[in-house]
Amino acid sequence: xxxxxxLETEQRNPNSDHIDEVSALDICRIINxxxxxxxxAVEGALPAVAAAVDxxxxxxxxxxxxxxxxxxxxxxxxxxxxSECPPTYSTDPSIVxxxxxxxxxxxxxxxxGAEDDARGAVEPLSSRGLDPPDVVVGIAASGxxxxxxxxxxxxxxxxxxxxxxxxSPGAEKGVDVDVAIVVPVGPEVITGSTRMKAGTATKLVxxxxxxxxxxxxxxxxxxxxxxxxxxxAKLRDRSGRxxxxxxxxxxxxxxxxxxxSGWDLKLALVMELCNLEPGAARxxxxxxxxxxxxxLGRHTEHPS
Numbered sequence: 001x002x003x004x005x006x007l008e009t010e011q012r013n014p015n016s017d018h019i020d021e022v023s024a025l026d027i028c029r030i031i032n033x034x035x036x037x038x039x040x041a042v043e044g045a046l047p048a049v050a051a052a053v054d055x056x057x058x059x060x061x062x063x064x065x066x067x068x069x070x071x072x073x074x075x076x077x078x079x080x081x082x083s084e085c086p087p088t089y090s091t092d093p094s095i096v097x098x099x100x101x102x103x104x105x106x107x108x109x110x111x112x113g114a115e116d117d118a119r120g121a122v123e124p125l126s127s128r129g130l131d132p133p134d135v136v137v138g139i140a141a142s143g144x145x146x147x148x149x150x151x152x153x154x155x156x157x158x159x160x161x162x163x164x165x166x167x168s169p170g171a172e173k174g175v176d177v178d179v180a181i182v183v184p185v186g187p188e189v190i191t192g193s194t195r196m197k198a199g200t201a202t203k204l205v206x207x208x209x210x211x212x213x214x215x216x217x218x219x220x221x222x223x224x225x226x227x228x229x230x231x232x233a234k235l236r237d238r239s240g241r242x243x244x245x246x247x248x249x250x251x252x253x254x255x256x257x258x259x260x261s262g263w264d265l266k267l268a269l270v271m272e273l274c275n276l277e278p279g280a281a282r283x284x285x286x287x288x289x290x291x292x293x294x295x296l297g298r299h300t301e302h303p304s
Contacts, residue, residue, distance in 0.1 A: 002144050008168045009142045009194050013187035031196070034189050038200045041185045048181040049205055052163045053212035055179055056135055059161060060095065060217060064133030067125065068098040069151040071115030073195040074139040074202060075100030079107055081206040089219040090227045096210065099124050101147040114147065121151025130154075135161040137209065139202060141194035143171025152177055165205055167198040181205060218291025221246065226292055230263050239265045247272045266292050
């Protein structure tokens with residue numbers, strides 16, 4: 001039986017006791033002061049976040065997939081993080097998936113009660129063929145959401161790696177996972193409204209988990225986004241600028257090289273820096289599992 005009254009996410013915040021008696025500017029000041037502590041709370045959890053990054057990178061490197069599980073705001077943030085991976089890192093949409101209690105309809109509106117179904121995540125995970133080396137990351141501000149806890153238990157039964165992200169210290173002790181990330185942001189400005197500080201902390205951590213894993217997999221060159229999908233004018237322009245930065249080509253030359261590569265920036269970089277035709281450049285990238293710096297290897301350590 002969950003003791004909701006003692007969860008940190010359910011406590012009243014004395015700093016906002018009289019928020020309904022002040023001006024709009026003071027309301028904003030109260031919220032801003034509380035938000036200011038979120039980054040430091042995340043900082044304290046960095047060792048656990050790093051462990052989750054390694055866990056996810058190992059899974060993806062071995063051909064596995066990352067599944068986020070969550071309800072409400074937590075679920076939507078998982079869906080958001082997953083949806084950003086294909087355009088940013090050219091991952092197949094199946095590689096990082098966000099599953100939310102109540103299904104797709106819950107992304108755009110509340111599906112009341114869905115989070116209380118401890119078996120609710122089993123069918124979507126099962127239908128997707130969950131098996132090692134897949135990894136499941138449960139997101140639950142309270143740390144006790146049945147949809148999330150039940151899904152994590154099912155993942156463990158399947159032999160998959162698991163992690164839990166929560167904002168209620170102590171709640172993680174009742175969950176069997178490989179990595180527990182606990183970010184104690186304290187009581188919310190509006191009691192129990194975990195879309196606020198807990199939601200902000202969740203976004204910060206998920207940014208680190210997916211970005212860190214993709215960096216470890218060689219999806220960037222330094223801090224440059226070399227595995228993007230240039231499907232818009234902005235991203236095509238970015239691809240050209242990255243190519244000129246790393247090779248010294250003029251913008252016109254870079255545009256030609258990108259067209260020759262089919263707008264595959266990593267391929268264009270290997271073609272130019274290793275003086276290879278598209279087929280040979282593609283083979284070289286495959287040999288190094290798409291890791292650009294490794295593929296460039298002895299040809300250049302600092303292309304810029």
